[in-house]
Amino acid sequence: MNQFQYVRPTKQQAAIDVVAKDANAAFIAGGTNLVDLMKRGVMTPQKLVDINRLPLRQIERAGSGLRIGALALNSAVADDRLVREKHPLLALALNAGASPQLRNMATVGGNMLQRTRCPYFYDTTMPCNKRQPGSGCGALEGINRMHAIFGFSDKCIAVHPSDMSVALVALDATVLLSGPKGDRKLAFADFHRLPGDTPQRDTNLEPGELITAVEIPDSPFTKHVHYQKVRERASYAFALLSVAAALDMDGNTIKAARLAMGGVAHKPWRLAAAEQALVGQPATEETFRQAAAVAMQGAKAFKHNEYKLRLGPNAIVQALKTAAAA
Known part of the structure; x- marks a missing residue:
């Protein structure tokens, strides 16, 4: 693992400012995916901005829906009374993911941002346009049993690994973002990207933007x-x-x-x-x-x-x- 700087701001804007000003900086919360990628040399941020001190763990009613903070733990969301009553599909999806130990560390925002588990992405000796644009896609002619059947391109056939995100897109969720240009909302269906010619971009996040919460509208899908x-x-x-x-x-x-x-x-x-x-x-x-x-x-x-x-x-x-x- 490469050496890196570590900072732990207590203010949201301070965290955003650090990442916005440094292209080699990255947010870290639970670290259940990012640390693995750093160990493998797939991602090499030179500065980690720990956001765990930010007040983003709430699970609460918000108008005619539910707001879940980006730092809420997967286990806490799955066990929350409001989530189980209003959006049991989300609880089911969360409990299907990973292991209890990982769910006790992984956050909602981190779950959304986790990267593909394509073995060609993780193996730095193999070609991968997602990891190294222009190098090719090893999975196209390689072992591709885990790979996409919809929405792929000749640049990438990897799949997104999150269970939680499948439930959130079905429930018409909205993502709340904060960045150098201010706050904005994005439909969950528009948050993640198809690979097209830029498979290195997993999401429509702008540089320096931080996920602050997810909102899910009330619906009749409770049983x-x-x-x-x-x-x-x-x-x-x-x-x-x-x-x-x-x-x-x-x-x-x-x-x-x-x-x-x-x-x-x-x-x-x-x-x-x-x-x-x-x-x-x-x-x-x-x-x-x-x-x-x-x-x-x-x-x-x-x-x-x-x-x-x-x-x-x-x-x-x-x-x-x-x-x-x-």
Whole structure:
């Protein structure tokens, strides 16, 4: 690991000023991803700005929704009474992620910013446009069983690893940001980026911007919800593919639906067309299979991840069946 400076400001603006003025500085909170990347030489910040003293851990009502501070721990959010009552889908997704030890350290903001677990990104001897723009994508012709089937480019086929983010995009969350130019809000669906020609950019954060909170509007999705995560082992494993499903039911009729997938794209993948296909339909397996077929339109696999084309619709159907029965 390279040597670095360490500062621990107590004021939000002071933390922002340090990172805004130094392109080699980075915020750090729980450090559950950044420290690993530094150990591997993938990221080499010369200055770490510890933001743990900032007052950003609140979980509280805010107007007609819920505001969760960027420094709230994943474990605290998953266990919070308001979260479990108002947004149980988020609690399910958080509890599906990582291990209890990591959830006790990882923060909401850090979870959003975690970087891909593509092995070519982590191996500094291999080509990776995300780590070193212009070097190529080793996964294109390499071992790509964990990789994208939606939204990829010829520059990068990596996937975003967060479970929490899949639930947040389904719940129409908003990200609160603060930076050198002031405060702003960004729809969660617009926070993460597809790779395009700039796979080194994971998000639409501006230089020096700090995530301060996430807001989730109240919704009717408080009962019929499920987070389906398919992985190679029962815990501490990233999703081969995941589905966040939420239904608003009137008897056996679907009034509204929310669907998103993880492990399939460079960002959490919202399934808006499939949501619309569910509205007004009976909660039957036939309905769910039709929606799954809509959801998978445009999916394309590579040599080693063709199984996702079969796993995807089956996981969507299972998630919807479990949500409907909740």
